[in-house]
Amino acid sequence: MNRISKLMRNHHKYLAGANNNKVVALVMSSAIATEQAFSIYYLSECAVTLEFGQSINLQLLDAVSAYNQLLHQQPFHGFNTAIPAYTTLTVLFDPVVVSQADLSGATCFDKVSNYLQRLNQHQKELKETTATRIAIPVCYGSDYGPDLQEVADLHRLSIEEVIEIHSQAVYKVYMIGFVPGFAYLGGLDERLETPRKSSPRKKVPAGSVGIAGMQTGIYPMQTPGGWQLIGRTPVKLFDVNRAQPSLLKAGDEIMFTPITEKEFIDFNVDLNVFNRF
Amino acid sequence: MQLTIIKPGLLSTVQDLGRRGYLSQAVPVSGAMDTLSARIANIVLGNDENAAVIEFTYADSEFKADTDLLIAYAGEGAILTINDRKLPAERPVFIPKDKVIKLINSHIGSRTYLAIAGGFNVPEILGSRSTFITAGFGGLEGRALKAGDVLLGYDLSVVSQKILTQLSGNEVFFTSWSIPITLLLPVDRKRIRVVPAHEFNWFNGQAVVDFLSEPFTIGTQSNRMGYQLQGPALNRLVKDELLSTAVMPGTIQVTGEGSMILLMADCQTTGGYPRIAQVVAVDLPLCAQLKPGDAIYFTEITQHEAEILYLEREQELRRLQMAVQYKFL
Numbered sequence: 003m004n005r006i007s008k009l010m011r012n013h014h015k016y017l018a019g020a021n022n023n024k025v026v027a028l029v030m031s032s033a034i035a036t037e038q039a040f041s042i043y044y045l046s047e048c049a050v051t052l053e054f055g056q057s058i059n060l061q062l063l064d065a066v067s068a069y070n071q072l073l074h075q076q077p078f079h080g081f082n083t084a085i086p087a088y089t090t091l092t093v094l095f096d097p098v099v100v101s102q103a104d105l106s107g108a109t110c111f112d113k114v115s116n117y118l119q120r121l122n123q124h125q126k127e128l129k130e131t132t133a134t135r136i137a138i139p140v141c142y143g144s145d146y147g148p149d150l151q152e153v154a155d156l157h158r159l160s161i162e163e164v165i166e167i168h169s170q171a172v173y174k175v176y177m178i179g180f181v182p183g184f185a186y187l188g189g190l191d192e193r194l195e196t197p198r199k200s201s202p203r204k205k206v207p208a209g210s211v212g213i214a215g216m217q218t219g220i221y222p223m224q225t226p227g228g229w230q231l232i233g234r235t236p237v238k239l240f241d242v243n244r245a246q247p248s249l250l251k252a253g254d255e256i257m258f259t260p261i262t263e264k265e266f267i268d269f270n271v272d273l274n275v276f277n278r279f
Numbered sequence: 280m281q282l283t284i285i286k287p288g289l290l291s292t293v294q295d296l297g298r299r300g301y302l303s304q305a306v307p308v309s310g311a312m313d314t315l316s317a318r319i320a321n322i323v324l325g326n327d328e329n330a331a332v333i334e335f336t337y338a339d340s341e342f343k344a345d346t347d348l349l350i351a352y353a354g355e356g357a358i359l360t361i362n363d364r365k366l367p368a369e370r371p372v373f374i375p376k377d378k379v380i381k382l383i384n385s386h387i388g389s390r391t392y393l394a395i396a397g398g399f400n401v402p403e404i405l406g407s408r409s410t411f412i413t414a415g416f417g418g419l420e421g422r423a424l425k426a427g428d429v430l431l432g433y434d435l436s437v438v439s440q441k442i443l444t445q446l447s448g449n450e451v452f453f454t455s456w457s458i459p460i461t462l463l464l465p466v467d468r469k470r471i472r473v474v475p476a477h478e479f480n481w482f483n484g485q486a487v488v489d490f491l492s493e494p495f496t497i498g499t500q501s502n503r504m505g506y507q508l509q510g511p512a513l514n515r516l517v518k519d520e521l522l523s524t525a526v527m528p529g530t531i532q533v534t535g536e537g538s539m540i541l542l543m544a545d546c547q548t549t550g551g552y553p554r555i556a557q558v559v560a561v562d563l564p565l566c567a568q569l570k571p572g573d574a575i576y577f578t579e580i581t582q583h584e585a586e587i588l589y590l591e592r593e594q595e596l597r598r599l600q601m602a603v604q605y606k607f608l
Contacts, residue, residue, distance in 0.1 A: 043477045044582045046527045047560045047589040051477070058522065085302045085525040087549055092525035094299060097586060098593050110586050179523055179549030182306045182414050186523070223414055240304070242404050242416045248304035 040069075040091075040122070042115045048082075050114055051092045058088050058188065063176055066091050067253045069122065078117045079103035086252045087177045088186075093118065133174075135255040138220070138235050140169070140211050141266040146234035153196050153213065153230050165260055167191045168232065173218065175254040183222035183240030183248040187256070190218045202228030209235045211258065222248075233258075236269035280395050280432040281345040284424050288340030288382065290503075293399055293418035293430075296329045297544065298407035305548045308528055309409040309417065312503060312544045312567035313390050315592075316354035319458050320394035322600050323351045323370050325438025325607065330398025331408040333424065335391045338384040345429070348374040349396035349443045353460055355388025355568050361451055370457035371396075373446035388568030396439035397432035411545065441607040456606075458599055463592070464565065469575050471562050474582045476530065476554035481517035486537075489513065490555060494574040495539065501571055503545040508575075512537030513555065526550040529558035529566075541566060559585040561592045 040052040052069070055062045066086050073084055073093065080099030085092040093114065100110045107113035142165045143150040154164045173189040180186075196213045203226065206212070210221045212229025221227060222239035235258075239249050250256065261269070284291070294317065297310025311317035311334055318328040338357040351371050352359055359366040360381050366372050374380065382391065401408050401419050410418025419428060435443065446452045482490070489511040498507030513533050526532065530542045532552035541558065542550070543566070558566060559580065569575065580588075 044474065044557075045477075045525065046474075046529060046557050047582075047586050049525070049527060051525060056522075082299055083302055085548060087524040088522040090522075090524045094302070097589055101590055109583055111582060177523065177549065178303060178305045180305060180547060182301070182304060184305055225413070240414065242414075246304070247301060247306070247405065251304070 040065075042118060044111055045092060047097050047110070049092055049094045050111060050118070051090050052118060053090050055089045058176065060174065062089050063174070063253065070252075072121065073118070076121060078105060078114065080114075087179065133253055133255045134251075135172070135257065136250065137257050137259045138237055139261040139265065139269065140233040140235050140258045141261050141263055142168075142233035144263065146263070146266065147211065147232040149199070149212075149230040150232045153194070153232055156196060157193060159193070164194065164232065167194055168213075168218070169258045169260050171257070173256050173258075175250050175252055175256065177252050178248055178250065181222055181225060183250065185219060185239075185250040185254075185256075187217065187219055190216050192216070194218070196230050198228040199230060202226055203231075206231065207234065209237065209239070211235060233260075234266070236266050280348050280397065282348060282395070282430055283343045283345055284426055284428040284430070285341040285343055285379065286339065287424045287426060287428075288335055288337065290334075290336040291340055291424040292334050292410040292412070293331050293401050293408060293424070294334045294410060295331045295408045298405055298409055298411075298417070300406045302525070302548045306405060306414070307411060307545050307548055309411045309503075309545055310407065311390075311392060311409075313354050313388075313392065313564040314567075315460060315463065315561075315564035316390070316567075317392045317394070318596060319369055319460055319599075320351045320353040320392045321398070322596065322603055323458055324349065324394055324396045325436050325442055325603060326394060326396065326398050327436075328596070328600065330394065330433075331401055331418075332399065333393040333430070335382055335393065337389055338382040340382040342380055344374045344376055344378045344380070347376050347447060349435075349439065349446065350374060350393060352391055352393045354391040355385050356391040357382035358385050359391075359393075364451075366451070367453055367457065369459055370454045371442045371446060372451065372453040373443070373448070374451055375449055378451070389570045390567055395432045396443060397435045400431040400433050413545070438604055438607045458603075463595060465562075468565050468568075469573070470578050471565060471575050472559045472580045472585070472588075473531070473556035473577050474559060474585050475579060476556050478517075478521065478553035479555055481515050481519070481553050482533070482555055483514050483516045486511075486513035486515070486555075491577055491579055494576055497569045497571050497573045497575070499571045501569075503543055505543050505546055506541040506566070506569065508539040508541055510539070513539065515553065521551050521553050523549045523551040526554065527557070529560065529563050530554050531556045531558065543567070559588060561585075561588045 040054045045051045054065045080095045082094040097110045105113035107116045154161045171189050173187040175185045177186045195216050198214045206221050206227040208223045210231045211233040212231045214229040294311040297308040317332045321328045321330045353369050404417045415421035493510050495508040495510035498509050500507045532540045
């Protein structure tokens with residue numbers, strides 16, 4: 003994931019330079035976002051990928067999300083599911099159903115591609131969707147965040163300052179990948195950019211909140227990992243018993259709320275009244 | 280019907296044809312690695328082809344029939360035996376209560392699929408009965424099978440019931456007919472057909488030539504998530520970074536050092552390595568039977584040819600399924 007952090011860094015430079023001409027370009031692309039151009043390529047017999055651009059930015063995230071929503075409102079015969087990523091939306095389908103569907107084109111690839119292009123042209127104004135904002139309680143430091151001191155020392159900050167910087171930012175979920183429920187987040191303050199640990203831990207507990215390069219994220223389940231661990235959340239990021247097993251989805255905004263160790267231990271969440279605001 | 284695992288072997292899991300509804304939440308497809316064998320084992324029994332089966336890895340497993348069983352198996356990881364007598368594959372086999380079935384090495388492939396009439400009764404999680412061990416859900420309690428596990432079957436379909444009536448008695452008994460999978464497979468099973476992937480042109484001429492002519496060996500670091508492919512390093516002309524995007528079982532990624540990873544059933548849903556090719560769906564079952572040390576070659580076909588192969592395979596399986604039903608209805 004090293005290269006992601008590099009890209010994330012570029013992305014933040016991009017956003018940081020929001021006072022120059024680039025802003026104009028951003029505003030314009032947002033104005034035409036209702037008919038966003040994309041190219042389509044073959045992924046497998048059962049999937050095509052729509053590519054909306056080449057860089058990580060909020061406008062592309064919106065374009066991918068908007069089109070994904072449109073496709074779910076107006077699916078074609080044989081449509082299975084769609085996987086959003088930074089700049090792409092991958093559309094899965096059943097070739098047997100598509101081959102018999104009343105869609106123009108000689109092959110399944112053509113039929114699906116034609117439909118997806120036409121859907122884009124006929125797209126009506128999409129309703130503005132407001133991002134879901136979720137507060138994630140985090141117990142910073144001690145056994146929950148064994149690398150907090152190291153991160154603070156590296157940046158010549160106090161532990162309190164690291165917590166403050168980390169918990170004051172609003173983070174955007176760009177995509178879910180890697181393991182079930184893992185969110186790729188944008189929005190880490192540059193002051194907290196920290197290299198990975200030189201050797202990864204064999205076991206990182208579920209809920210651990212870490213930093214790697216310009217990324218911050220939460221481990222949904224116990225896996226090996228090389229991120230600097232600064233805290234842990236008692237919230238389950240992934241739970242097969244929920245209607246939406248992954249707590250987060252692309253487009254969501256999250257914030258981290260510091261909690262004490264006692265609050266961590268006492269934490270007993272009813273997800274229906276979960277901290278959404 | 281009920282059986283008890285006596286010896287689980289290297290890795291035995293309950294699988295169906297996979298889980299596709301939660302890919303956007305990074306839940307992998309999972310499911311049988313060799314979907315063709317799993318489907319044939321179900322089809323010959325009159326089961327839904329998506330019914331849950333047990334995927335055994337190599338041999339060294341044993342289970343006991345707690346009740347009379349109607350089973351079928353397919354795949355080339357092992358041969359099922361009772362008291363050293365081999366049971367024929369790819370057809371319904373009746374096994375009376377209390378028999379012990381042992382898997383012995385076939386020395387051909389790596390995975391064997393056991394279906395029972397009705398399909399194994401495990402809860403459906405996120406739309407599938409497949410085991411995904413990393414996240415600990417699906418199959419039997421989200422884990423590999425272990426000694427003492429008891430597995431039950433669902434009620435039998437009308438076709439399964441008729442097959443059972445025809446075969447049941449006091450002895451092991453099986454049909455004279457079968458559906459030989461070899462008839463559905465290409466003659467050269469080490470030649471894997473691929474469609475060039477989106478980043479194919481990122482690789483230099485030598486890499487493309489090597490990829491389509493040199494043998495690649497399955498490495499020891501290979502599992503249900505993916506295979507390491509050992510061979511010449513594949514170097515790139517375009518050194519761009521790829522932003523993580525969706526990948527599928529069958530996607531061949533090339534790492535920074537130029538080595539290849541063939542993604543399999545439990546692979547991550549997104550990846551950031553450039554992709555040189557996509558194994559055609561009908562050849563993925565061949566890959567599922569490969570063992571570390573096996574050498575394969577890649578042959579390029581067009582995406583249109585891959586699609587035709589896919590549709591023909593589905594049509595053929597539909598025909599076979601109907602043939603079994605007509606036989607008994």
